[in-house]
Amino acid sequence: MKSISFDKINITDGFWKARQDLNSSTTINAVWNRFSDTGRVKAFEFKWKEGDDCKPHIFWDSDIAKWIESAAYIIHKKPDKELESKIEWLIDRIEENQHPDGYFNLYFTLCEPGKRFTDRTCHELYCLGHLIEAAVAYYNATGKDRFINILCKYLELVEKVFVKENSATFVTPGHEEIELALFKLYNCTGNERWLDLAMFFLDMRGTIPHDQSLYEGTHPKYSQSHLPVREQFEAEGHCVRACYLYSAMAYAALVKKDEKLKVACEKIFDDIINKKMYITGGLGSTHKGEAFTVAYDLPNETAYAETCAAISLAFFAQRMFNLTGDSKYADAIERVMYNGIISGISLDGISFFYVNPLEINLINHTRHACVTNGDPLPITQRKEVFDCSCCPPNLTRFIASVGDYILAENDDAVFVNQFVSSEYEENGKKISIKTEYPSQGTVEIKSTFDKAVAVRIPCWCSRFTATESYTQKDGYIYFDKGISDIVIIFDISPVINLSNPLVWENSGKCAVTSGPVVYCAEGIDNGDLRGLFIKRNPSFTVEYSNEYKANIIKISAVRYKDSGQLYRASKYEKEDTELKLIPYFAFANRGESDMKVWINLE
């Protein structure tokens, strides 16, 4: 099973076309501008000295690297001289400032020279990983190999220090990333040296006693260093670190045909989607360690659900799909694509959430009136840049390369995993998809491939119709080779979803979805959200929003009224009302507001 790379697919219109256009026209420049304002770009001139403003941070290399990767994806689809010259300028600076032995790192060159590879918490290999991903993307986009060569030279040093000499104070990175990047580099160059280096970092993980704890006060689980990777069966620790690791493990399982790694990945993935994932695909139930907690612990207001963690779930799921061909992985990708990832970016494409809560009670932000060190709550409005600004360029690269998730192929069939208006041509054969998804459930597919067409049945879908005859297997609708004109209509009528009874936070509550889109109620539309209950058998009206390129739902509800008493035996008075629900991804675009995904069900 092989996913078709985004560069071979043209997204022609609809939801994702609009998102990609905004990304290319606005977001990529907005992120660049904020990275310039904050000194991240200028830092690459390597002129910063102690006492200057804008001290380079240990992860700034990775911020810029993800921006390069994003810009490379954009120019891969549509050349852009301005973006390319920015990338070239950055590569010039990287080349100039690479140490003679290959080392390159902003922080450890400018701020702590002499301390390289001495602190496992300091993101050096994480930064290198992102630089590799950027270099691979840029090479694929332009055919220029200068950046890759710079990094291969650095990697030779890494191989020497970590594998041959074992002379660093640690063996495996504190923040995983280089592993999956090395697999990409191997995939791009075919050089097994980088495959071996990736496997070295995977195989060593959790086996070195002095390589387990990270920050003071963290358990080895925090950085997935508590067990050898083939013995890890539950999702643990910092979510982004975790899913970057799991992504690498899944790729390794595929290329190495490593059954133990595959089993570990399958168990971990199931642990996530069956026990530790918000309905939005968000991961991370606590700000403490930005981490997975225990099964079924999914608080809404204090959800962490970092944007990067949702993106990392897509990475992991994509590699699991390629490993297994199981549609559930494409289901997970769809869940994050339409919810927990794009909730991280404002509708105007210039500001971002790092944390994506599923509930906002503004009044709770004032609850600690008499102390200044109240418990933290997620911010309620997106920001243009963060001190730790990993999420914005992760969004730009995800959106620019979202084509990666649409199609896959094996010997027997072309698999339509995501319903995005798009075209793919190969050897004179073509498949095209036309749809208004997710605002409509109709998907038209034309294919001239000499293969069956297999269309994923989304996990949320209980009813569909198709114009052509089909068979159903393993979560796919199969249309035989030769059927070239297919129209499928998925029923996207709004659905009332319940949580597993073990999720104590959501007892008695429901979340409304339509197709893959999770909905929420905002105070700005509905007034005080307290005391609102969705009716047991609610009526719906659905209307299209051009702004969201998705539907708005109105649903019948009741509002219980404050009677002035705090407790009473008899029911409170109620009145019928209608609740306006908007896509969760669109929340917090109209000023501060209360918000709820999980709403009481009468």
Added chain:
Amino acid sequence: MKSISFDKINITDGFWKARQDLNSSTTINAVWNRFSDTGRVKAFEFKWKEGDDCKPHIFWDSDIAKWIESAAYIIHKKPDKELESKIEWLIDRIEENQHPDGYFNLYFTLCEPGKRFTDRTCHELYCLGHLIEAAVAYYNATGKDRFINILCKYLELVEKVFVKENSATFVTPGHEEIELALFKLYNCTGNERWLDLAMFFLDMRGTIPHDQSLYEGTHPKYSQSHLPVREQFEAEGHCVRACYLYSAMAYAALVKKDEKLKVACEKIFDDIINKKMYITGGLGSTHKGEAFTVAYDLPNETAYAETCAAISLAFFAQRMFNLTGDSKYADAIERVMYNGIISGISLDGISFFYVNPLEINLINHTRHACVTNGDPLPITQRKEVFDCSCCPPNLTRFIASVGDYILAENDDAVFVNQFVSSEYEENGKKISIKTEYPSQGTVEIKSTFDKAVAVRIPCWCSRFTATESYTQKDGYIYFDKGISDIVIIFDISPVINLSNPLVWENSGKCAVTSGPVVYCAEGIDNGDLRGLFIKRNPSFTVEYSNEYKANIIKISAVRYKDSGQLYRASKYEKEDTELKLIPYFAFANRGESDMKVWINLE
């Protein structure tokens, strides 16, 4: 309106007799023993020196003072040579170690000599307040005035330093307590000097700019120093500090006929009971500052609901009752008497909760597996002593003097506020109450007073019957003078209570009560509490527990089953079940267990 003091009332049997017997036989000694183990008793020998174990803490004087007060209440009702000799030994030590100018304080004599009255955070006047309460109790119990005289000498110094010279670094205490104690002393001695000193501390509060903030990171609200007392209309800050202050304000409003203070107290009280009080009477919605937060913010699992805060609500309510004669204040006392106060002590009388949560999910205590600095949750089993062990001796004094709350009198009637088997004789007249309350709703009253008998209609009561003819007024059932034999039957059938719709934590949930007793479900009886819903029109069975001296309730419920999926559109399977509910005050007496007061309603 005048409450009848506990010393004039004999509690003859039933719920509170058993509690008082346990208090006198066990708890008072257990607290003494733990205070001995931890160096609190020995500290009164004033031999501690730097480097020794058990360094005196700034509030140890108050711990011992509350113990003395408790013991004094016990010996007031029934002489006990052993308790009295312990008290005398302590008074000897206090007398010996009182400074020539009257000053007395463990910490500032032993640990920081020369620093007296320089730190508003250091509880000096709070300690003095508790010593005064103890001395008044001991004088009332024994007629011995040595202890009172010692403290009057200290108070002369306080008056000089704070009022005449204004030479301390602060004007009003950081932790209120001395105000209400001074009113007690005035009441006992008739000396207006102490009334004036109490009024000084009240009047100055919130008026002195340098007297507003307390600990770093706290707002003046934390210690109710943000506004002059007559301009405070909402319950703010540290709950125990707050209610001790409000108690003093209410007393001052009465003796000074101060209408502005009365209005402030009424508004504050209503703010508490209508917006900021747990159904158990617990106060304090956050561990941060042990404080009130915002209206309707009543989280169950992270409730603070300090035992001392519940007790302080009884103090405040009692003074409000004497000020107004309104039955709602007696309602509040009943609520804390049967719930949030006695939940603080184990059924065997030897261990204590400082924090009284309304929900325990044991699994949440492991949720921060990958970091060590997880968010704190309340402990799940009572402890025999705490570093800050204010609650245990507060419980012993409350239980020993619970008779204070039963009866009140004015020219027209004797008011039966609490339903406790007891007798009260005065000038040859007698009123007696016989009841199995709270396990039964029948209350028999015999009175030979030449006054009406007014029996409170509890706020939870929707139905009652009486054997004699009555009129109903202002929350009381009035029986005319001359009716001497009354039997009232309050319907204590279990009730399903709902929260105000604005309490977001309790949306869709209910709490079961029977009479004044709030119930909870424990995991030890019911297995996993997740997925349990009480049926809409549940059936109940009620059985008496001799251990609890209250009823156990079985209620029909359903249990939704885990299907392995995290989210789904269709309902989860369910099965009928029966939920065993025990009184909230009895939770956590059988080992660690999940617990819930607020349970989903189907």
